Amino acid sequence: MLKYQNIAQKIYDSIYQQQLPKGSQLANIEELINQYQVSRTTIVKALARLERQGVIYQVQGSGIFVRQRKKSGYLNLATSHGFTDDLGDLPGFTQVLAFDVIRPNTEIQANLNCNSDEEIYYIKRLRYADGKIYGLEHSYYRKKLIPYLNKEIAKGSIFEYITQTGQINIGFSDKYIELLTIDESTARYLKLPVSSTALFMHEIFYTSAGEPFDFSTIIYHKDNAKFCVQSHAK
């Protein structure tokens, strides 16, 4: 974790430990520099990060304020933490339906920017949140960038595992969303009628060095999955 990320986390923790309501004013930049004993650049970057995460807003010439916290039970689309962390406030459960090492087809190659002979982990998982079926996920991870995964790890948070073991530093993600009609196999997993409409997400996650390491498609259960985006400033 970089220094500004660490400071951002400390400010975040302090906001929620104190349960500051929306609109609460934080210390100003000078005070934060003193309090955390870091450079102005570190504080500016930490505040930019908290703005990006929808935690605070800065009013020119006036101060730094706390934003409305996101409603419980909504998956945050504007972060790149992975399912488990983004849904933090609901208890989750994951069923691993397939775990294999495969060679990528052309679609996977294009999305992961890799060759046909690269080894790829293919993981199919059924996600639950708050006891309900949340979504069916097909994920492709590059073994070159994530040397070790197993079925046990896939039952929990792969993102937590790969970041904590230092295999990957997550950088950013591209997510594309559309509504699709589900096929018979998906309908069975989601326990929905065939031809139901579902929200379909196509995601690519990149390392902080800009290399794609995870390509996933997720079909979300129309009644159980909800989303939010807390975005910032033009």
Add this chain to the structure above:
Amino acid sequence: MLKYQNIAQKIYDSIYQQQLPKGSQLANIEELINQYQVSRTTIVKALARLERQGVIYQVQGSGIFVRQRKKSGYLNLATSHGFTDDLGDLPGFTQVLAFDVIRPNTEIQANLNCNSDEEIYYIKRLRYADGKIYGLEHSYYRKKLIPYLNKEIAKGSIFEYITQTGQINIGFSDKYIELLTIDESTARYLKLPVSSTALFMHEIFYTSAGEPFDFSTIIYHKDNAKFCVQSHAK
């Protein structure tokens, strides 16, 4: 527009005028300070803004790089520019179905943080993109914060109008998304069968001073509306 926003726009324009492909390296921070003749803080804030917008990524100790540009035809959820600007690459058209000044009910009061006797513009619009029905929008604007709107303005981009006339400086937004079954009236507008599933968005836009000025609900056409989120860093 603040100085760092102006610099961010200049860097953005330079990337797309040069048609730099993804992965292209930009000048480093020292060079950008020289090139634009602004302070380090301004450059750091401009770069944070471009990261937030999914335009660039910064690799510690290595440099600043161009991200993959979003695919055409997807509405960007991670910005707060309003429909017209977020969908920039598709030609749009707007039909104004209702334009009134009303007193807010309790739901509108809660979302706009206003009293029951405040005047509110209610605007109902049918949105088209690329010649197709895109969504049905119900919007509520606080007249207190936006003194002047009319039906003519509502045919175009209200966000462009209120920012260009200096009435509002847009700060940030909260967007909540879920799938719902549409009612008969909505089905008629969207030209879809009754009981179709649609993506339903509940948005609140805030000024840069943190005051909510626009509460909207939008029901998107399931076959025509697509979305993207280019998010950044844990």
